[in-house]
Amino acid sequence: MTLSLKYHILLGTVFLLASASLHAKPNGEQLYSTHCSACHGANGDGGVGVPLSLPDFQYGVTNDYLTKTIRLGRPGRIMPAFTNLSNKEVKAIVKHIRSWAPGKPFKYSNKKINGNVKHGKEIYAKSCAACHGATGQGGKGTGVTFSRPRDLPVIAPALNNPGFLASAPDLMIKTALMNGREGTPMLSFLKQGLSEKDIDDVVSYVRSFEKNSAVKKIKEKHIPYLSYESPNSMEETIANVKKAAIGKNFRIIREQYLNEGLVKEGKENKKQMMVYFCNFDFLNRALAIDPRVGLFLPCRLTITEENGKVTVSSINPLFMSGFFNNEELDKLCQEMHQVYTDMIEESTF
Amino acid sequence: MKYKNLTKVLISLTLFLFISASQAEQLLMARTNQGFPEAMLKLQETLSEFKYSLSRVQRIDIGLTASGYQTDKYRIVFFGTEKEIAHLSKKYPHLLPYIPWKIAIFAEQQDTLLVSANPMQLSDKKYPDADKYLVKWKKDIEQIFQILRESE
Numbered sequence: 001m002t003l004s005l006k007y008h009i010l011l012g013t014v015f016l017l018a019s020a021s022l023h024a025k026p027n028g029e030q031l032y033s034t035h036c037s038a039c040h041g042a043n044g045d046g047g048v049g050v051p052l053s054l055p056d057f058q059y060g061v062t063n064d065y066l067t068k069t070i071r072l073g074r075p076g077r078i079m080p081a082f083t084n085l086s087n088k089e090v091k092a093i094v095k096h097i098r099s100w101a102p103g104k105p106f107k108y109s110n111k112k113i114n115g116n117v118k119h120g121k122e123i124y125a126k127s128c129a130a131c132h133g134a135t136g137q138g139g140k141g142t143g144v145t146f147s148r149p150r151d152l153p154v155i156a157p158a159l160n161n162p163g164f165l166a167s168a169p170d171l172m173i174k175t176a177l178m179n180g181r182e183g184t185p186m187l188s189f190l191k192q193g194l195s196e197k198d199i200d201d202v203v204s205y206v207r208s209f210e211k212n213s214a215v216k217k218i219k220e221k222h223i224p225y226l227s228y229e230s231p232n233s234m235e236e237t238i239a240n241v242k243k244a245a246i247g248k249n250f251r252i253i254r255e256q257y258l259n260e261g262l263v264k265e266g267k268e269n270k271k272q273m274m275v276y277f278c279n280f281d282f283l284n285r286a287l288a289i290d291p292r293v294g295l296f297l298p299c300r301l302t303i304t305e306e307n308g309k310v311t312v313s314s315i316n317p318l319f320m321s322g323f324f325n326n327e328e329l330d331k332l333c334q335e336m337h338q339v340y341t342d343m344i345e346e347s348t349f
Numbered sequence: 350m351k352y353k354n355l356t357k358v359l360i361s362l363t364l365f366l367f368i369s370a371s372q373a374e375q376l377l378m379a380r381t382n383q384g385f386p387e388a389m390l391k392l393q394e395t396l397s398e399f400k401y402s403l404s405r406v407q408r409i410d411i412g413l414t415a416s417g418y419q420t421d422k423y424r425i426v427f428f429g430t431e432k433e434i435a436h437l438s439k440k441y442p443h444l445l446p447y448i449p450w451k452i453a454i455f456a457e458q459q460d461t462l463l464v465s466a467n468p469m470q471l472s473d474k475k476y477p478d479a480d481k482y483l484v485k486w487k488k489d490i491e492q493i494f495q496i497l498r499e500s501e
Contacts, residue, residue, distance in 0.1 A: 033498055038378035038462055047380075047457055080375070224471055225446045253412070258438055261404035262431045262449065272438060276407075280416035283409070287420065292376065292464045294425050294453025298407055302446050306439070315446045323375035323466055 026089045028096030035082060036093065044100050048078060048291070050154055056181045058101035061172065062108055066094045068167035076327035077138060077158050078290070108171035113203045120205030123198055128159075131185060136160030136209050140289075140328065154184040160209035174203045222322070226340055227313035230348040234271065234305045237312060240347035241275050241301050247346070248339055250277035253298055271305040282336075289328045296320060296336070301343065312348050314340045375470055377487070379463045379494035382501065385422040388461035389454060391500050392426060395493045401428040404449040423455040433482060441479045444471060450486060463497060465490050 033042070040046060044053030051057065070090050073081035082090070098105070131139055138158030157164060159173075177199045180188035189199055230237040242252050258272035276298040286293045302313050317340065321333035381388050393403060404427035413420045429449035437444050452465045468486040473479065 033380075034495075037498075038380045038464075042380060042382060042460070047462075084374070224443050224473075227442065256405070258445075258448070259404075259431060259434050261427075262402045262429055262434055269435070269438075278412060280412055280418065284413060284416070284418045284420075287413075291455060291462075292378075292453060294409060294423065294455065295376075295451065295464060295466050297409060297425055297453070300446070304438070304445065311442075313442070313446050320466070323470060325375075 026086070026092040028092035028094075028099075031085070031089055031093050032096045035085070039078070044097065046154065050157075051183070052097050053100040054181070054183045055101055056179070056183060058098070059103070059105050060176055060179070060181065062105060062169075063094050063098070065167045065169075065172060066097060067091070069163065070094070072163040072166055073325065074158065074161050074163040076325060076330075077161055077163075078324070078326050079163070080325050081163070106172070106175060108169045108175070110169050111171060113170040113174060113200050113207070115197070115200035115202070115204035117201070117204045117208050119198070120201035120203070120208075123194065123202050124205050127189065127192065127194070128202065131156035132159050136206065154181075154186075156185070159206050160212065162210075165207070165210050170203050170207060173206055174199055177202060222316055222319040224316055224319045225313050226316050226337075226344055227311055228344045228348040230303075230310040230312055232310065232348075234273070234303060234310050237303050237310050237347060238273055238275065240349075241303060241312060241343070242277075244343040244346040245275070245277040245299075245301075248279075248343060250279045250299065252277050258302065258304075273303045274300050275303065276300050286329070286332055289332060290324055290326050292324065293329070295323075299336075299340075301340075301347070312344050314344060316340075374467050377465045377467050377490050377494060379498050380457075381461050381463070381497045382459065383461055383497075384459060385454075385456040385461050388463075388497060388500070389424065391497055392452065392454060392463065392493070395496050396426070396428050399489050399493060401430060401489075403428050409455075421456040423453070426452045426454060428452070437479065437482060441473075441476050443473055443476065444479065447471060452490070463494055465494075 036049070036052075038047075039049035040052050041049075045051050046054075067090055069079070070082050070085070070093060073079045075081075085093075125134070133139070133156075136159035138161070139156035159165075176186065177189045177194075178196070180186050180191070189202075190196070194202075230240075232240065238255070245252060252275065254274075254276040256274050256276070257268035257270065258274055260268050263269075277300070278298045283293075283297070286296070296315070296317065300314065304311050304313070317333040317336040321330050381391075383391065396403065407425040407427070409423040409425060410420045413423075427449040428451070434448055437448060447466075450465070450468065452463055454461060454463050456462075468483040468490070469480075471479075472483055
């Protein structure tokens with residue numbers, strides 16, 4: 001076979017495969033199972049994410065809201081932006097979500113509500129801030145699943161979130177305020193005594209959050225790991241690591257060679273050691289913020305010796321924090337980053 | 350010569366597109382409707398089918414409940430292969446604190462959730478040779494999670 005023929009066959013195969021994948025009809029159920037069910041539940045019952053099958057939620061939001069939410073996510077509030085899905089795939093997921101509630105959802109126009117922002121702010125402070133936060137930052141514990149002690153089935157959404165504001169039209173927010181959301185702590189504010197005019201004012205106040213949310217935080221880039229060279233021997237450095245951990249109120253839970261369990265007993269590389277430690281109070285705080293923090297666990301420093309050079313290294317919590325899209329967790333990772341840095345410094349002094 | 354260059358471009362483009370797509374999701378997650386003990390067993394079996402060895406399993410819930418906190422079942426499963434760990438730990442310092450790779454597995458009511466970081470997040474321009482391992486791990490974890498999702 002000539003080179004030219006081989007090349008054309010290769011090119012043709014690539015185009016055929018690309019074309020087939022572009023024209024294949026996406027399976028919404030399968031896509032939902034892969035991308036959404038871990039957080040929202042296999043049947044939309046909720047968990048880390050909101051219960052999508054809740055009838056009041058289904059009727060209260062538009063397909064456009066669901067589509068934009070999938071596309072934009074909720075920056076800093078767990079829900080990631082699924083920018084890698086095609087339009088057809090997003091549509092198929094939305095269709096699957098809709099299959100849980102027969103009937104048609106509300107349709108809202110994009111008409112702007114021009115209420116009194118100042119008055120809306122006063123009502124918001126009295127009636128909304130307790131759940132949605134003083135500045136619309138939302139309830140705490142967005143990432144908490146039902147596997148942990150939890151008071152409410154739904155954590156109050158962050159109304160100041162740019163993803164929410166870009167997805168929800170004014171009339172959708174107004175309808176939620178007027179009717180409430182059965183099955184959640186969100187009550188009908190008409191029944192609570194507010195007038196339609198008051199509600200319009202609150203909507204305008206919520207919309208005013210856009211001014212601040214438009215300012216995008218530029219996320220700092222972090223290196224994946226922290227590492228210091230130790231002037232001491234491997235044994236001395238390990239002893240120093242343990243001392244530093246205990247000094248920071250951690251309990252040493254295990255020492256293990258890096259390849260232990262993967263090689264026959266006695267064949268481990270003695271120049272690569274991991275020291276695991278834990279502070280259960282800190283761990284409990286972290287799990288209350290995001291149950292997926294297991295990926296940080298247990299805390300560990302790795303001590304290696306290569307050509308006589310001893311090094312202590314750890315993950316960089318600030319780097320890993322970026323995986324979770326959870327602002328609350330970011331704060332804890334700052335704390336953990338400081339702890340790791342101090343410990344590595346202390347043990348390599 | 351012309352074809353060789355074009356083939357190179359084509360392959361590079363395909364790899365670039367694959368790596369870009371691979372990096373999109375930062376966490377890999379799955380839900381299985383199996384209860385925790387069954388899911389844990391299935392995970393261990395599946396890792397073994399994919400030729401990974403278990404380095405160890407860390408029980409998170411035991412320490413928490415012993416300290417007076419409420420929690421459901423929660424474990425961290427560390428896994429890898431002897432060859433990969435030996436090679437990567439020597440050649441790629443940025444990977445050292447992350448290996449053996451791990452999967453967090455925990456109960457949520459009747460279901461079980463699995464979470465792993467997307468290995469492609471550790472892709473580093475300074476160490477392009479490491480990408481083939483990261484791509485393989487990502488693909489394997491996705492397949493393992495799919496098997497768990499489909500297990501009843």
